[in-house]
Amino acid sequence: MIVIHHNPDCGTSRNVLDIITDAGYQPIVIDYQKEGWTKAQLLALFAAADLTPKTALRVSKSPAEALGLLNEGVSDEDILQAMLNHPILVNRPIVCTSKGVKLCRPSESVLSLLDKWPAGPYYKEDGECILDADGKQVIKPD
Numbered sequence: 634m635i636v637i638h639h640n641p642d643c644g645t646s647r648n649v650l651d652i653i654t655d656a657g658y659q660p661i662v663i664d665y666q667k668e669g670w671t672k673a674q675l676l677a678l679f680a681a682a683d684l685t686p687k688t689a690l691r692v693s694k695s696p697a698e699a700l701g702l703l704n705e706g707v708s709d710e711d712i713l714q715a716m717l718n719h720p721i722l723v724n725r726p727i728v729c730t731s732k733g734v735k736l737c738r739p740s741e742s743v744l745s746l747l748d749k750w751p752a753g754p755y756y757k758e759d760g761e762c763i764l765d766a767d768g769k770q771v772i773k774p775d
Contacts (some may be wrong), residue, residue, distance in 0.1 A: 634674040635660040635746075638678070638727040646726040648757045653728070655751035666720050675716060681734035686712035689736060690699035726749055744770060 635653055637660050640646045656771050666713040679689055686709040690697055696705055696719055702712055716722045728737050732747040741763040744750055755764035762771050 634731070636729040637661070638663050638665045638723075638725060639720075640664070640666060640725045643725055645740050649726045649728060649737045649743045651758070652740065652743050652755075652763075653747070654753060655721065655755070656747055656749050657766055658747070664754055665723065665725070669720050670717055670723065671672065674712065675713060675723070678729075678734060679680055679729060681728060681729070682736055684736060690716075690725050693721055695719075695721050697722055741770065 635658050637646075637652055637653065639662050641664065650660070650662065662728075675686075675689075679685060684745055685688075690712055691703060692698070692703060697715075700715055700719070700722075701707065702715055702722070705740045724738065725737055726737050728735055728743055728746055732748075735742060735746055740757060742753075744763075750764060750768060750770075753764035753768035754762055754766045755768075756762050765771055
Protein backbone atom coordinates (compact mmCIF):
# COMPACT_ATOMS: atom_id res chain seq x y z
CA MET A 634 0.00 0.00 0.00
CA ILE A 635 1.16 3.51 -0.85
CA VAL A 636 -0.32 6.68 0.59
CA ILE A 637 0.49 10.11 -0.82
CA HIS A 638 -0.44 13.32 0.97
CA HIS A 639 -0.98 15.31 -2.19
CA ASN A 640 -1.64 18.83 -3.40
CA PRO A 641 -2.98 18.70 -6.96
CA ASP A 642 -1.93 22.34 -7.50
CA CYS A 643 1.76 21.51 -6.82
CA GLY A 644 3.96 20.41 -9.75
CA THR A 645 6.26 18.36 -7.53
CA SER A 646 3.31 16.61 -5.93
CA ARG A 647 1.85 15.84 -9.38
CA ASN A 648 5.24 14.51 -10.54
CA VAL A 649 5.47 12.19 -7.54
CA LEU A 650 1.94 10.91 -8.07
CA ASP A 651 2.73 10.30 -11.76
CA ILE A 652 5.90 8.36 -10.89
CA ILE A 653 3.94 6.18 -8.46
CA THR A 654 1.08 5.46 -10.87
CA ASP A 655 3.36 5.05 -13.90
CA ALA A 656 5.25 2.41 -11.90
CA GLY A 657 1.98 0.46 -11.70
CA TYR A 658 0.81 1.33 -8.19
CA GLN A 659 -2.66 2.50 -7.20
CA PRO A 660 -1.93 4.79 -4.27
CA ILE A 661 -4.34 6.16 -1.74
CA VAL A 662 -4.36 9.86 -2.53
CA ILE A 663 -5.13 12.25 0.31
CA ASP A 664 -5.75 15.85 -0.71
CA TYR A 665 -4.60 17.24 2.60
CA GLN A 666 -5.87 20.74 1.81
CA LYS A 667 -9.43 19.39 1.62
CA GLU A 668 -9.02 16.78 4.38
CA GLY A 669 -6.89 18.85 6.73
CA TRP A 670 -4.57 17.39 9.33
CA THR A 671 -4.88 16.19 12.89
CA LYS A 672 -2.14 16.88 15.39
CA ALA A 673 -1.58 13.15 15.94
CA GLN A 674 -1.38 12.54 12.20
CA LEU A 675 1.22 15.24 11.65
CA LEU A 676 3.30 14.16 14.64
CA ALA A 677 3.27 10.55 13.41
CA LEU A 678 4.20 11.52 9.84
CA PHE A 679 6.98 13.83 11.03
CA ALA A 680 8.39 11.18 13.38
CA ALA A 681 8.33 8.53 10.66
CA ALA A 682 9.96 10.87 8.10
CA ASP A 683 12.50 12.26 10.60
CA LEU A 684 11.06 15.76 10.24
CA THR A 685 10.17 18.49 12.68
CA PRO A 686 7.48 21.10 12.14
CA LYS A 687 10.25 23.56 11.21
CA THR A 688 11.81 21.24 8.61
CA ALA A 689 8.37 20.34 7.20
CA LEU A 690 7.25 23.97 6.97
CA ARG A 691 6.52 25.21 3.46
CA VAL A 692 8.06 28.66 3.35
CA SER A 693 7.55 29.62 -0.32
CA LYS A 694 4.10 30.14 -1.78
CA SER A 695 2.54 29.84 1.67
CA PRO A 696 1.44 32.24 4.42
CA ALA A 697 4.41 31.23 6.64
CA GLU A 698 6.07 34.64 6.55
CA ALA A 699 2.82 36.58 6.95
CA LEU A 700 1.98 34.44 9.99
CA GLY A 701 5.36 35.21 11.56
CA LEU A 702 6.47 31.58 11.41
CA LEU A 703 9.88 32.44 9.95
CA ASN A 704 10.79 34.65 12.90
CA GLU A 705 13.49 33.50 15.28
CA GLY A 706 12.17 31.86 18.41
CA VAL A 707 8.96 30.49 16.90
CA SER A 708 8.36 27.14 18.58
CA ASP A 709 7.60 23.85 16.87
CA GLU A 710 4.30 23.83 18.78
CA ASP A 711 3.37 27.22 17.26
CA ILE A 712 4.26 25.97 13.78
CA LEU A 713 2.31 22.75 14.34
CA GLN A 714 -0.77 24.70 15.43
CA ALA A 715 -0.48 26.93 12.37
CA MET A 716 -0.25 23.83 10.15
CA LEU A 717 -3.50 22.55 11.64
CA ASN A 718 -5.17 25.87 10.87
CA HIS A 719 -3.52 26.30 7.44
CA PRO A 720 -2.82 22.86 5.86
CA ILE A 721 -0.91 24.51 2.98
CA LEU A 722 1.94 25.18 5.43
CA VAL A 723 2.98 21.51 5.33
CA ASN A 724 5.53 20.89 2.61
CA ARG A 725 4.49 18.21 0.15
CA PRO A 726 4.15 15.55 -0.99
CA ILE A 727 4.62 13.19 1.91
CA VAL A 728 4.63 9.56 0.75
CA CYS A 729 4.19 6.48 2.94
CA THR A 730 5.14 2.98 1.75
CA SER A 731 6.35 -0.22 3.37
CA LYS A 732 9.88 1.15 2.85
CA GLY A 733 9.24 4.26 4.92
CA VAL A 734 7.84 7.76 4.98
CA LYS A 735 9.43 10.67 3.17
CA LEU A 736 8.90 14.25 2.14
CA CYS A 737 9.51 13.72 -1.58
CA ARG A 738 11.25 16.87 -2.77
CA PRO A 739 12.69 16.65 -5.36
CA SER A 740 10.11 14.34 -6.88
CA GLU A 741 12.60 11.62 -7.89
CA SER A 742 13.32 11.03 -4.20
CA VAL A 743 10.15 8.91 -4.18
CA LEU A 744 12.09 6.23 -6.09
CA SER A 745 13.79 5.14 -2.85
CA LEU A 746 10.34 4.25 -1.46
CA LEU A 747 9.28 2.08 -4.42
CA ASP A 748 10.09 -1.55 -5.17
CA LYS A 749 9.40 -1.02 -8.87
CA TRP A 750 9.93 2.05 -11.02
CA PRO A 751 8.32 3.34 -14.22
CA ALA A 752 9.82 2.09 -17.47
CA GLY A 753 12.73 4.14 -18.74
CA PRO A 754 13.41 6.53 -20.16
CA TYR A 755 11.24 8.51 -17.79
CA TYR A 756 10.88 12.27 -17.69
CA LYS A 757 9.37 14.61 -15.14
CA GLU A 758 6.69 17.10 -16.08
CA ASP A 759 9.36 19.77 -16.71
CA GLY A 760 11.20 17.52 -19.19
CA GLU A 761 14.04 16.53 -16.87
CA CYS A 762 15.12 12.90 -17.34
CA ILE A 763 15.16 10.91 -14.09
CA LEU A 764 15.40 7.35 -15.46
CA ASP A 765 17.48 6.40 -18.50
CA ALA A 766 16.45 3.93 -21.23
CA ASP A 767 17.71 1.04 -19.06
CA GLY A 768 15.56 2.17 -16.13
CA LYS A 769 18.54 3.39 -14.10
CA GLN A 770 18.23 6.59 -12.12
CA VAL A 771 19.88 9.61 -13.74
CA ILE A 772 21.94 11.40 -11.11
CA LYS A 773 22.49 15.12 -11.72
CA PRO A 774 26.01 16.40 -11.01
CA ASP A 775 26.19 18.93 -8.19
